[in-house]
Amino acid sequence: MNTALGRPETSDAEVLGLLRRGAREQAFARVLEGYEQKVFRLCCALLGERTQAEDAAQESLLRVWHALERYDGRAGLSSWIYAITRNRCLSALAHRRTFDSLDAPEWGEHSLEPAADEVLPNASDGRVQQLRDLVELLPERQRQVLRLYYFEDRSVSEVALMLGCPEGTVKTGLFRARAALAALLERRGLADPSYWQEMTS
Amino acid sequence: MSEHGIDSQLDRALDAALEQALRPPGLPQRFRAELGAARRRLEHLDVAQVRARLQIEHREQLTTLQADFVRIRRTTLGTLLGAAFAAGAGAVIAMPWLRSHFGPLAPMLIAWGGVALGVLLGMAALRGRLGMQTR
Numbered sequence: 001m002n003t004a005l006g007r008p009e010t011s012d013a014e015v016l017g018l019l020r021r022g023a024r025e026q027a028f029a030r031v032l033e034g035y036e037q038k039v040f041r042l043c044c045a046l047l048g049e050r051t052q053a054e055d056a057a058q059e060s061l062l063r064v065w066h067a068l069e070r071y072d073g074r075a076g077l078s079s080w081i082y083a084i085t086r087n088r089c090l091s092a093l094a095h096r097r098t099f100d101s102l103d104a105p106e107w108g109e110h111s112l113e114p115a116a117d118e119v120l121p122n123a124s125d126g127r128v129q130q131l132r133d134l135v136e137l138l139p140e141r142q143r144q145v146l147r148l149y150y151f152e153d154r155s156v157s158e159v160a161l162m163l164g165c166p167e168g169t170v171k172t173g174l175f176r177a178r179a180a181l182a183a184l185l186e187r188r189g190l191a192d193p194s195y196w197q198e199m200t201s
Numbered sequence: 202m203s204e205h206g207i208d209s210q211l212d213r214a215l216d217a218a219l220e221q222a223l224r225p226p227g228l229p230q231r232f233r234a235e236l237g238a239a240r241r242r243l244e245h246l247d248v249a250q251v252r253a254r255l256q257i258e259h260r261e262q263l264t265t266l267q268a269d270f271v272r273i274r275r276t277t278l279g280t281l282l283g284a285a286f287a288a289g290a291g292a293v294i295a296m297p298w299l300r301s302h303f304g305p306l307a308p309m310l311i312a313w314g315g316v317a318l319g320v321l322l323g324m325a326a327l328r329g330r331l332g333m334q335t336r
Contacts (some may be wrong), residue, residue: 032233040228050226057228058236065240066251091258093309094265131222152222196214200221 012077019071028065032079035059038078039085042162045148046089047096048136056092060085082162127199134184138177145173148180288315
């Protein structure tokens with residue numbers, strides 16, 4: 001019941017109505033239908049690592065389940081769910097920084113490589129991986145905005161809602177990410193447009 | 202990137218390449234079952250345990266925020282002090298030459314030069330910020 005990548009069709013009023021009737025289970029089912037993919041994508045964008053993103057998405061949704069009874073509709077359902085998810089991801093990132101400072105192995109090594117059941121048409125093309133590696137080199141915030149922008153079908157408003165910031169901030173982040181990526185390509189001699197056009201043709 | 206300032210062939214090519222490289226990841230099929238199992242496990246968990254875990258997490262977040270805040274303050278203070286020392290050193294080095302060319306007007310010239318530089322830097326920063334916001 002959610003659009004391919006756009007806004008979920010689950011309405012706040014519908015969930016609120018179910019909660020008022022004491023149908024918490026059904027309300028949560030509606031939340032899952034509308035938001036589980038979005039929550040997972042937000043976790044992927046913020047954490048950049050599939051296994052951690054799965055854990056974070058699961059814990060976020062468990063928190064939503066626990067807090068659902070107290071949801072009173074004052075905040076939009078999506079904003080509320082995304083705020084819970086962001087908090088969970090921030091904790092995961094803080095833990096990761098602690099481990100990194102103790103010389104733990106690299107977390108981002110396998111980043112967002114597709115799962116076994118997800119086959120990319122051009123996965124054999126090394127350029128896909130090359131570009132993913134370059135994105136990994138961007139500063140954290142720029143990386144997060146850029147990932148989410150493409151995950152959410154280039155919707156700035158949706159990215160802003162999910163990150164809980166104004167659209168202008170998202171645009172600024174995208175502008176900086178684009179500029180940093182262009183500088184990286186220039187430095188590595190990969191700034192030839194035809195090189196990237198071949199990848200997508 | 203299509204609607205926000207794509208102005209070159211490279212940008213367009215990169216936009217399409219990024220779209221391909223950063224495809225939205227799909228949830229694994231086992232996710233819903235695992236979530237259900239975790240929910241059932243949590244039903245039996247003591248509320249106090251959950252609260253304690255959340256409090257620890259909250260404290261960790263506050264510590265991280267505090268550390269980031271202190272780091273930003275240190276960076277800002279360092280930049281200000283560095284700039285002030287650099288400006289002072291520049292003025293001391295340039296003063297003899299300015300005195301020989303402009304006489305008693307030299308100190309005033311340095312002061313106005315500093316003001317002009319400050320205004321220029323401020324305007325450049327503001328322009329950069331506004332420019333990026335509108336793109």
